[in-house]
Amino acid sequence: MSGIVGILHLDRSPVEVDLLQKLTEFMAFRGPDAKAIWIDERDGGYVGFGHTLLKTHNEAERKSQPLTLDGRMWIVADARVDGRSDLKAKLQSHGHCDLKDASDAELLLRAYDVWEENCVDHLLGDFVFAIWDRRRQRLFCARDHFGVKPFFYAHVGAHFIFSNTLECLRQHPGISARLNDLAIADFLLFDMNQEPGTTSFADIQRVPPAHILECQAGRIAIRRYWTLPAPPAIHCGQAGDCVEQFKELMDAAVADRLRTNSAAVLMSGGLDSPTVAASAQRVLKRNGHVAELCAYTEVFDRLIPHEERHYAGLVAQALQIPIQYQGGDDWKLYDIFDDPGFNAPEPAHLPWGTSSIEQLRDVATRSRVALTGFGADPALSSSLSSHFRTLLRDKHFGRALADAAGYLSAQGRISRLYLHTRWRLFLNTKGERPSFPQWLDEDLEKRLGLRDRWNLFDREKADNAAVRPGAYQLVTASFWTDLFDQYDPGVTGVPLGVRYPFFDLRLLNFLLGLPALPWCSDKELLREAARGTLPEEVRLRRKSPLIAEPLLAILQKPESAWVDQFKPTPELECYVVRNRIPQIHGQKNVWDAWIDLRPLSLNFWLQGVRTPKNRCALRVHMQ
Numbered sequence: 001m002s003g004i005v006g007i008l009h010l011d012r013s014p015v016e017v018d019l020l021q022k023l024t025e026f027m028a029f030r031g032p033d034a035k036a037i038w039i040d041e042r043d044g045g046y047v048g049f050g051h052t053l054l055k056t057h058n059e060a061e062r063k064s065q066p067l068t069l070d071g072r073m074w075i076v077a078d079a080r081v082d083g084r085s086d087l088k089a090k091l092q093s094h095g096h097c098d099l100k101d102a103s104d105a106e107l108l109l110r111a112y113d114v115w116e117e118n119c120v121d122h123l124l125g126d127f128v129f130a131i132w133d134r135r136r137q138r139l140f141c142a143r144d145h146f147g148v149k150p151f152f153y154a155h156v157g158a159h160f161i162f163s164n165t166l167e168c169l170r171q172h173p174g175i176s177a178r179l180n181d182l183a184i185a186d187f188l189l190f191d192m193n194q195e196p197g198t199t200s201f202a203d204i205q206r207v208p209p210a211h212i213l214e215c216q217a218g219r220i221a222i223r224r225y226w227t228l229p230a231p232p233a234i235h236c237g238q239a240g241d242c243v244e245q246f247k248e249l250m251d252a253a254v255a256d257r258l259r260t261n262s263a264a265v266l267m268s269g270g271l272d273s274p275t276v277a278a279s280a281q282r283v284l285k286r287n288g289h290v291a292e293l294c295a296y297t298e299v300f301d302r303l304i305p306h307e308e309r310h311y312a313g314l315v316a317q318a319l320q321i322p323i324q325y326q327g328g329d330d331w332k333l334y335d336i337f338d339d340p341g342f343n344a345p346e347p348a349h350l351p352w353g354t355s356s357i358e359q360l361r362d363v364a365t366r367s368r369v370a371l372t373g374f375g376a377d378p379a380l381s382s383s384l385s386s387h388f389r390t391l392l393r394d395k396h397f398g399r400a401l402a403d404a405a406g407y408l409s410a411q412g413r414i415s416r417l418y419l420h421t422r423w424r425l426f427l428n429t430k431g432e433r434p435s436f437p438q439w440l441d442e443d444l445e446k447r448l449g450l451r452d453r454w455n456l457f458d459r460e461k462a463d464n465a466a467v468r469p470g471a472y473q474l475v476t477a478s479f480w481t482d483l484f485d486q487y488d489p490g491v492t493g494v495p496l497g498v499r500y501p502f503f504d505l506r507l508l509n510f511l512l513g514l515p516a517l518p519w520c521s522d523k524e525l526l527r528e529a530a531r532g533t534l535p536e537e538v539r540l541r542r543k544s545p546l547i548a549e550p551l552l553a554i555l556q557k558p559e560s561a562w563v564d565q566f567k568p569t570p571e572l573e574c575y576v577v578r579n580r581i582p583q584i585h586g587q588k589n590v591w592d593a594w595i596d597l598r599p600l601s602l603n604f605w606l607q608g609v610r611t612p613k614n615r616c617a618l619r620v621h622m623q
Contacts, residue, residue, distance in 0.1 A: 001368075001489055001497040002065065002078040003027025003052040004164050006130050008139055010218050011158035014045040019172070024050030026168050030489040038066035038074060040132065047132050047139070049076040054489075056080075056368045056497045057259035067105050073113065077105040077129035078149055078164050080497075082256040082504065087111065090122060105129070112140065120212060120225045124505055125256070128164050128207075139215040145226055146503050147196075147209030147481035150488055154204050160215055165490040166345040169204050177609070178202040184575055185448055187347040188440060188598050192482040194457060197222070200346040209481055228476055230466040234513035242519060243528050245510065247279070250529075253504030254279040257371060262292040264363040264370040266498075267323070269297070269311020269538060271526045272373030274319075276501055278533045280371055281319050294366060295323040296359055302329045304548035314535045326359040328352075328550060333560050337604045341493050347605045348486070351551055351597050357492060364496040374483065375502025378474030380523050382516035434591050439580035439599060441573075467513055468520065475508065549590045561585045563600060571606045572599065 005023045007015045020037050028035060031052025039048035049066040057080075068074045081087065081104040088099045088107070094114045102110070104127075111119035112131050117140060126148035130141040141162065143151045153162040156174045163169050170177070183193040183200045193200065196208035207213050210226040236242035254276060263280060267273040280293055295316050300306035309325060316323035331352040336342050339354055341361075363370050436454050445451060466472035480503075485491055487498040501507065511525075519525040522543065530539045554560055564585050568578045576599040587593040 001030060001054040001056060001495065002164075003031040003050075003054075003168070004065075004076045004078050004128070004130070004162075005050040005168055006076060006132075006139075006162050007048050008132075008160040008215060009046040009158055010160060010215075012044055012046045013158070015039055015048040017048075020048045020050055023163070023168055023171055024052060026171050027052045027163075027165050029493055030054060030165065030495055032495060034064055036064055036066060040074070040134065042071075043134065049074060049130070049132070051076050054368065054495050054497070058261065063103070063106070065105055067103075067109060069106070069109060069113075072134050073109060074132045074134075075105050075109045075112075075129055077108055077127065079104045079108060079127035079129055080125045080257070080259075080499075081107050081123065081127065082125035082253075083506075084256075087122060087124075090114075116140075117212060117214065126499070130162060137216060139213075141207060141213040141215075142225070143207045143209055143211055145210045145228075145505060146484070148484045148500065148503065150485055150490060151207040151213075152199065152204055153207065153213065155220060156203055160220070166199060166201075166204060167343065167490065170201070170345075175201075175203045179571075181444065181575075182448055184347065184602070185440070185444060185450055185453075187349070187602065188437065188575060189450065189454055190457065191349050191598070192479060193346070194453075194478065196478060196481065228472070229509075230464060230472060231509045231513035233467045233515065234510065235515075239518075239528070242514075243525065246507075246525055246529055249504070249507040249510055250275065250279045250501065251283055253501040253507045254371065255283045256504070257499040257501055258283055258369060260367075260369055261287070261289040262367045262369075263294075264367045265293065265295045265321075266359075266363075266370055266372045267295040267297050267312055267315065268373070269308045269313075269315060270373075270541070270543070271523050271530065271534075271538070272376035272502070273371075274312075274315040274373075274534055274538065275376070275526050275530060276371050276373050277315065277319055277321065278530065279501070281321065292367075293319075293321045295321055296326065296363055296370075297323060298326045298328055298355060298359060300328050300550060303331070304546065304550050304553050306547065311538050311541065314538055318533070318535045318538075324362065326355050326362070328355045331355060331550065331554060333554060333563060334600070334604060337608070343493065343608065344605055345491060347602050348491070349594075349598055349601045351594075351601065352554065357494070360487075360492055360494040360496055360498075364494050368495065368497060370496055370498045372487075372498060372500055373502065374480075374500050375475075375508070376523070376526065378471060378477070379502055379508055379511040380514075380520045380525065381471040381474050382468050382520035383470055434595055437595060437598075439577050439596075441575055441577055444575055468516055471512055471520070475512065551593060552588060552590055555585055555587050555593055563597070566600055566603060568599075568603055569606045572603045575599075575602065 007020055009015060024035060024037050031054045033055045034053035037048060037050045039045045051065040066074050066076045091099060091110050091114060096110050108129050111122055115122060120142050127144045128149040128151040130139060132139055150164050152166050152169055154169055154175050159174055161169055161172050169175055180198055180200055180202045183198055186193045197205055199206055211222055211224050213222045265273060265277040265280060267277055277295060284293055297308055297312040299309040333351055335354045336350050342357060436451060463469055464472050489495055514520055527539050564583050581596055581599055584593055584596050
């Protein structure tokens, strides 16, 4: 989880050493183990990189970053390369030797040396990196397939600046604080910016997931290098073969994300994160480090009825790993903005959140890697109605009967038919869906065409050729990048690498190729893989939402009445008509409460965004 920064002067004027040093020092919070800068003095010093290191794996770093192997190419990277053995074998076939102890950055640099801009076609993992190729006078940058790692840049005058930390870029005196109105409007409409190449600041852009950026001869070009393919259908010969293949792929994904003796699991009492925990236990046990795994679970004991303490405790007991509980009963609205260590780089809808940040800080005192179960829900998503409709349309009546019989006869299935939920979804009306906010500024709405934008994003997505089209759509949805950002140290301020095994490409291709039955409906694959590992009470547990909404419970408290009296900042009035926001205290509809609290979230952010912390007071000549 390194911090990276770079400056390229397109007019070939020299990079200010003090400025690069201060930008690098700003990122010490995300890389406390080492710090270094490099400026290419041989060509006049118009390009420079900075790097701060957070060591999250056991391998010794042979060379620090910024890194070069021959003085012709330099790299700065925040990367974890997966499938390292396969990549090393490819590189060795092209004449690269002595790779036994090669760091991730070294492997990336060697891959570029062999395949140049096509190196990304040979990479797995989570990464952002930039390479200065002196031979071609080219800056080459890339971001990983799903956008787990962030990559920001600004082109102001003759200066090109990049970093994986948005607030780092804001320290550059040439970058203005001017806001991007469309990104702010998207936050108010959707909770997140819908344009993957922009940020909330007009001067700062981002490289979208699965894209590369090249800067050469004064020109900047960005292109997509990868789109998730629709995997072919997978038909396992024996049920046990499918389960074993899943376990092998899961263990490989977890092993690539560990590479350390000590790790945490952000664990619930469901199936997804306990499946990851069981895999991590197997991986660490092979290396003799099983005692170094710890689970962390958020729970409620008084605020709302909540069962996670019980079920997560059963998982921890079965796996024989310690567990720490983070209580949320004392949550207060917007208490996170009172936390001096929290500084949201972009608008974040966090009516609460201090306990989540505190949990990450607790994890970081013991481990530098945390695993999650995010990604299992979309990868295993399935629609039984679509499955049986397709079989009947294609006149596969025998298969339809066999699937129906198998579905109903699976162990514990009768208690997991979810008839009440299915009936409620069937009766769902448009009136229960989120509606267009009435408190948006009318001039803003007209100028940006926000109502048409709302209707565009509210439409159903186009069909695709995947085995389960709905699962493919969910996996490729843009909100995952926003979720990854919320766990990045650039947002949390916590030097902790949060990782997502279910977003491993090898595992994901397998899961997306599985049919709805028997493996995906009700996550039967995870239930079978957990047999003999997780407690039966957890393995056969019904999938269910929260019994009650903590946000609504907090809004019933007298001390939350202040939300209806907040005073808007002058900047908020450019986006929101304050007196049109309905009463929120005592609200009983969670959708309405969630939407109508967005202006207050934006108000808090605007109060803190006027002046970035520690902004470098250096004069920079801009063209």
